[in-house]
Amino acid sequence: MIKALVAVFLAAILTENYVLSKFLGICPFLGVSKKVNTALGMSAAVTFVMVLATAVTYPIYMYLLVPASLEYLETIVFILVIAGLVQLVEIVLKKYIPSLYNSLGIYLPLITTNCAVLGVTMLVIEKSSPQFGYLHALVNALGAGIGFLVAMVMFAGVRQRLETCDIPKSLKGLPITLVAASLVSLSFLGFSGLVDNMLG
Amino acid sequence: MDYTMIFIAVCIVAGIGLVIGLILSIASILMAVPKDEKVEAITEALPGANCGACGYSGCEGYAKALAKGEAKLGACSPGGEGCVKAIAEILGVEASAVDRKVALVHCMGSCDNTDSKAQYQGIKSCAAAIAAGGSGSCGFGCVGLGDCAEVCPYGAVSICNGVARIDADLCKGCSMCVNACPRHIISFVSYKEQTVVRCSNSDKGAQARKVCKSACIGCKKCEKVCASGAVTVNNFKAVVDAEKCTGCNLCIESCPQGCITEFKV
Numbered sequence: 001m002i003k004a005l006v007a008v009f010l011a012a013i014l015t016e017n018y019v020l021s022k023f024l025g026i027c028p029f030l031g032v033s034k035k036v037n038t039a040l041g042m043s044a045a046v047t048f049v050m051v052l053a054t055a056v057t058y059p060i061y062m063y064l065l066v067p068a069s070l071e072y073l074e075t076i077v078f079i080l081v082i083a084g085l086v087q088l089v090e091i092v093l094k095k096y097i098p099s100l101y102n103s104l105g106i107y108l109p110l111i112t113t114n115c116a117v118l119g120v121t122m123l124v125i126e127k128s129s130p131q132f133g134y135l136h137a138l139v140n141a142l143g144a145g146i147g148f149l150v151a152m153v154m155f156a157g158v159r160q161r162l163e164t165c166d167i168p169k170s171l172k173g174l175p176i177t178l179v180a181a182s183l184v185s186l187s188f189l190g191f192s193g194l195v196d197n198m199l200g
Numbered sequence: 201m202d203y204t205m206i207f208i209a210v211c212i213v214a215g216i217g218l219v220i221g222l223i224l225s226i227a228s229i230l231m232a233v234p235k236d237e238k239v240e241a242i243t244e245a246l247p248g249a250n251c252g253a254c255g256y257s258g259c260e261g262y263a264k265a266l267a268k269g270e271a272k273l274g275a276c277s278p279g280g281e282g283c284v285k286a287i288a289e290i291l292g293v294e295a296s297a298v299d300r301k302v303a304l305v306h307c308m309g310s311c312d313n314t315d316s317k318a319q320y321q322g323i324k325s326c327a328a329a330i331a332a333g334g335s336g337s338c339g340f341g342c343v344g345l346g347d348c349a350e351v352c353p354y355g356a357v358s359i360c361n362g363v364a365r366i367d368a369d370l371c372k373g374c375s376m377c378v379n380a381c382p383r384h385i386i387s388f389v390s391y392k393e394q395t396v397v398r399c400s401n402s403d404k405g406a407q408a409r410k411v412c413k414s415a416c417i418g419c420k421k422c423e424k425v426c427a428s429g430a431v432t433v434n435n436f437k438a439v440v441d442a443e444k445c446t447g448c449n450l451c452i453e454s455c456p457q458g459c460i461t462e463f464k465v
Contacts, residue, residue, distance in 0.1 A: 084224060098233075
């Protein structure tokens with residue numbers, strides 16, 4: 001059981017990294033990765049929302065949508081739930097942890113439209129089976145969030161190095177950032193098969 | 201067509217929406233953060249540049265301190281007089297006159313006045329050029345690669361003939377360039393007619409004269425000629441005390457290097 005959970009966790013970080021392997025959440029990946037600090041803040045918020053969203057959407061799907069055979073409403077219901085959750089988190093943070101609220105700033109509402117969060121909640125439904133239950137789904141969401149964090153922080157480091165590089169004029173700015181992103185993504189392909197062989 | 205299916209679907213989505221809406225509205229009432237109207241009004245009146253010239257963390261920090269009565273009026277130099285009046289009205293106190301400060305580059309080492317000791321072809325940044333040893337022959341003067349112009353949010357800084365120049369009318373005194381200059385030759389002066397020394401070289405006269413035609417050589421002629429004792433020479437570098445200066449321009453005429461000039465507004 002624990003071994004399976006660890007495998008799910010590691011797979012979500014390395015082989016099935018939502019940013020670098022599934023190409024979800026590219027917007028914050030490119031937009032908020034200029035500095036390591038902001039990248040850390042954003043990923044922490046995303047991880048939190050991912051776990052919370054999965055915790056709520058999974059039972060909604062299993063015990064509300066499936067019995068009513070309304071699986072096709074998955075997308076719209078999940079978007080609704082995630083948007084509501086982010087709002088709730090924002091209200092709670094504003095009241096109890098204003099310093100965290102201020103430092104997260106615009107990132108929190110941005111997560112509402114972050115497709116990585118929606119992707120985690122929806123893809124985990126596809127995976128669900130008698131062997132892959134609620135606990136696995138939560139661990140998968142946590143792993144996905146940590147994977148997002150790893151990708152963001154790594155890429156922020158790469159971008160900080162890029163700042164001081166002598167880049168050809170035509171490649172300056174976004175072009176070289178995209179090239180760097182593809183290289184980082186390519187390096188993550190090396191993990192595929194690794195986790196399965198290690199723990200499978 | 202099975203209408204009950206549609207009905208159920210609508211009910212479920214509407215139900216989820218309703219539940220979330222209810223939770224959110226209850227939460228927003230239960231966890232409402234009491235907001236100080238004064239702070240909001242003051243934040244509104246401030247320029248919102250978050251430059252930190254006032255010494256607080258951004259405009260909101262300053263607004264909070266003002267509302268509590270901890271901060272002084274007029275610390276916001278980008279806001280200027282209009283801002284002070286608006287805040288004074290909100291707080292219900294007398295507006296005091298503000299001494300407007302603008303940044304000034306204390307260097308006249310243009311391409312005509314000074315030479316370069318080496319050619320620098322690295323990153324276009326003063327800090328990087330200095331890390332590489334610096335290209336200008338004067339070790340105190342403006343590098344001219346525009347670190348200050350880069351950070352200026354108001355477009356007041358331009359690089360003119362190898363030296364940074366700050367347009368006093370555009371400058372809001374936010375201190376971004378003062379902090380950005382790796383040579384620390386930008387500092388604040390009052391926005392009024394006065395006499396300023398535009399050199400930061402504290403080398404001995406002969407050495408300073410060698411590297412720049414308009415370097416202060418510390419000859420003390422200005423100090424001797426000044427009737428009001430406003431000019432002092434320390435460390436082979438003249439400094440004018442704006443408070444004591446009468447604007448007689450005797451020091452400007454006496455300076456053999458021409459590094460003391462009028463500051464016109």
